[in-house]
Amino acid sequence: MGIKIALAGNPNSGKTTLFNALTGSNQFVGNWPGVTVEKKEGRLKDQKDVTITDLPGIYSLSPYTLEEVVARNYLIQERPDAILNIVDGTNLERNLYLTTQLLELGIPVVVAVNMIDVVKKNGDQIHLQPLAEALSCEVVAISALKQTGIKEAAALAVQLAQTHKALPPGHRFSSNVETVLDQIITQLPSDIPLAMQRFYAIKLFERDDKIASTMSAAVNVEALTKKTEEKLDEDAESIITNERYNFISSIIHQCYAKKNKSRMSVSDQIDSIVTNRWLALPIFIAVMALVYAVSMGGWSVSIGTLGTDWANDVLFGEWVPGMVGTFLDTMGVGGWLASLIQDGIVAGVGAVLGFVPQMLVLFFLLCILEDIGYMARIAFIMDRIFRRFGLSGKSFIPMLVATGCGVPGIMASRTIEQDRDRKMTIMTTGFIPCGAKMPIIGLFAGALFNNSAWVATSAYFIGVAAVILSGILLKKFKLFAGDPAPFVMELPAYHIPSASNVLRGTWERGWSFIKRAGTIILLSSIVLWFLQGYGFVNGVFQAVEDNNQSLLALIGNAVAWIFYPLGWIGDMGWKATVATMTGLIAKEEVVNTFAVLYHYSGELSEAGNEIWALVAADFTALSAYSFMIFNLLCAPCFAAMGAIKREMNNPKWTLGAIGYMCGFAYAAAMIVYQIGGFITGEVPLSLFTVVAAVLLAGLIYLLIRPYKESKTLQVELKETAKI
Template structure:
């Protein structure tokens, strides 16, 4: 029979790194039953019978957030054979809070004190023997990053799972016991069950353990018990339990941890003096993101994309003097040799290869971008960005918690939207859901790359500007919406840790890049494939002289008829030609469809990012100004269908869903109109009625930004350092 070991620990404790080391490539990702929080499981390398389940990174089992609910329910309901608790050795006190809760569950626990290389470098010493004796469970020193102690911790975890490790229930001080004795008496008076450890039950009542409540609620008035205890102690019971946990942890650490005599600034502290500086933080962030997009879209990414577009999905490429034909050439020759029907050749070459190929051609750029993002996340810099943005967001009515979903949204808007569940304040959560998709996700990168390369000659400012357009839209929306009754109120407090800077493992960065990139490729092989077939059919078939059939001129196709019927809507935005209108609409299915649609409608041979052909072909539809207007609209308008579905699920209200989609679309239209019409004046264009509308849009936005209102009192809670004495919910 197989063994299941649950991996539990605080965020940034090195849990994910250890999980990757233990499982290697033998892992699979899904969602927890009933929720959309990511679930990772894997087989222990060399042990096919041992399954490692990676629980969400949490600070405690008291269920305040969805991640904590998921972790607690798994441990209580699924009952794994053992728990491998990852503890950050550089912040022992805070990490042991979760450890005390895990030990109480009665499941064998093995503690892995991680980052021991950093602990030793700082001069601190941890006596794991004493720590093990006081906790009553095995404690092993490891360094997941350098793969030290992995063999020993694996052995200990398997022994614990096989029942070779004793289980000891956590004990509390007399201060709490006096209150718990009172509760125990009340439980017995009410005729409740005489549990083996009433103190455990009482503690779980205070720590919001719904499972315990459900078990005894039919026989006991739970709320009256809690109220009575609070009366006896003249304080909040939950706070008392928290305080006593830390008192207990302090007694454990007293003989287990010896701090270095001299407190020196760590390397992370020295870097943070510059990176999180009040005046330098934002310029540094802007420079970092400019470099990321410059390398990803304009230089290295472009070279790789040119190779993919011109070579793999074009005429071919040379390798060591050997000419290798591209996919269109190979397929074209094959279809000719088997005398395939004309419509079939057109479907495969002008539809599937042109549409899907145009999208996949930008995969190299996306992979380069994903490498950068994975590196910034793993090294600890992105946590600093949340800290920096909290300062800004808090001035505009949002907290730094809103930046976490936005950060996740740079990969894909769907998990970004779902990450808003961690925001307790309902108003802030709704606003975050509405604004998260403003940030350019991976699916929008091909649009950015196409516009930057084909219509701006590879200008380095275009791609980074797209990122900051999204940030600006989020901030502006936060200011405007917070001044309405629907969203008024204090921003939620934001408490998080700043992990130490560390050099990421190359394998972890590449794994993260591949997971994101593979998700994009799978979408290209499913949603994009079906979309391109639909686009090819509707563009190549239509009514001519009263008869329906394949048309020679795309202007006579069904898609052209639809496009011409809606293109007038986009005339004020500068791109009222039907092909551009259709591309924007198909982007609602999946944003990659914008590029795929251009690939079909303009002919894939022309959709090479740097090619002269696409410039001449698109020149009739776009100027540099109208192209940027097109880019802005597609960045800010309603997201893809998948993200819309996530918005509807998270809003759980049809009216709020349509309000969110309507707000995004109206804002996108207004901003794109203002960009084109006002920009047109400065580039020598004519002054028209739409120019006045553009100025009115700007005036309306400025009015909502600066109109007076009763400011809410913002909380002065920002970010706790890694040296924080306590972490309280």
């Protein structure tokens, strides 16, 4: 039987970097059984019989969050052969709190002090031997980022796992507490392993209901706990917490020598600017504007646009269609099959893949910002803003992830403890423009807005604004009333980004987009080709040259009237409607649909080609912006809808979430087109203008209406596996 090693540590301690370095490509990701929390496992490099399980990042083994429940359940029930506890050496005191709890489980523990390079750079010292003696476990220094010491740490964990050597924890509480713990241990059931008795005794003393529910009725510690609380004038949990930090403080003085306690670190100096109350948000806006300018703008520095121009004009505009055409001619393929391949598959899939360079640049820049530690600061900054609008800063994390793909973004909402906040985050995360929506922005920014980087930037902040407005609106209703969940987050020290981490993150996000182009988009391209190429003419079903007579036009015209108030009228109306409908399959399909409808075999490019002229002829700037707003904010793709269904775990809530997004998108697009058009003179006064004005007035009323008083909601954390 193989060896199981659990990787445990605080969030942002470098745990994921260490996991990637130890396992490389030998990883497999899924969900913990019965729980919507990601489970990562991998085989140790060069030792295929050693499985490393990356536990969720946690601060303690007190189960207040679903991640803590999962981690504690695994450690208690599965009993791995060893624990590799990674701690942040630049914040040793905070990280050792979890260490003291892990040592009480009776499982061999190796403490890996990470970021030792940063510690040395700061002129500080961590004395490993005294620390190891104080904790009664092995302690090694590593740098997961530079991959120094990681092999030694893993080898030590494997060695301890083979010998099953677990020493009693070195820390002891005060005599008052130790006396009570000894008395509790005498009452424990005989089936509790000797190595875990201290852990169970502490949890019973803390009145941990999850532990107490598994104990025999004979275990009665209430009187002992109450007596100690009265004696020390503290509740039991606070007593244990204080005792742990007293122990940690005592060994920190022996093991940690700080060079200059009064001098601010480089990270602190940077944070004094980028997290400044007044400068933080303008800096963030400037950073995101630069990111979108480089990846999607029309400037000389816009390398993403240059790559996309080449991909569309040359690769999918000339090379691929030319090679495919030559191959078809050589094979003697013509007629409908040649049309299917060139006009359907090459045109549709090529139109989407042409935007891959822009998205890879965007993902690359975002991964750099994440790896250097800036995005963690943004979560902190946004918490100040979000809390004013009824959202927690934790809601920003799913929205950040959603910039790559809405599916993992929605799944990231699992970290939010309060049920109402989690549901509200799920309902609003889809507003953030994901990578799949970037081609829509790129198409219209190029066709009608002269490749303006501000159009792309505004699309991102429209999503953020929709989230903020939704937070205010939804909090006015009883289902979502109440204070947002508290946000606690460790801010990692700034560091140079790891090339492997950045490239891995960029590739994973980009590859998920490319895979969809080869599967869902390929299939839908074929279906679209058929629907727009065939129809009924004079009652006879046949191939049609004018796609206004096609089956696609028939379907689009049947429902296009719904979108007339948004400015989707004329021949463009049914095309825009169909593009929106296919966008529910995958948002990339919006551009793909236009490519097929405009009959251009893979020649959809950014540099003033024919389809831009046709799009510009069909749309006005205002109707184009209305189309963008609706497709950016409406229901996400089928995959994201499936993620909503899994996370909500309730059909009514799922339909409610999708319905809310569609309704909000429709109202926003209608207000922009009708009110904006009335002001500019593009839209005459009509019933729709009045309706838009009423919607705007209602929105303003809901925004300024005072919050209803709500009772404090106690949302119990639901465990799927009882300890």
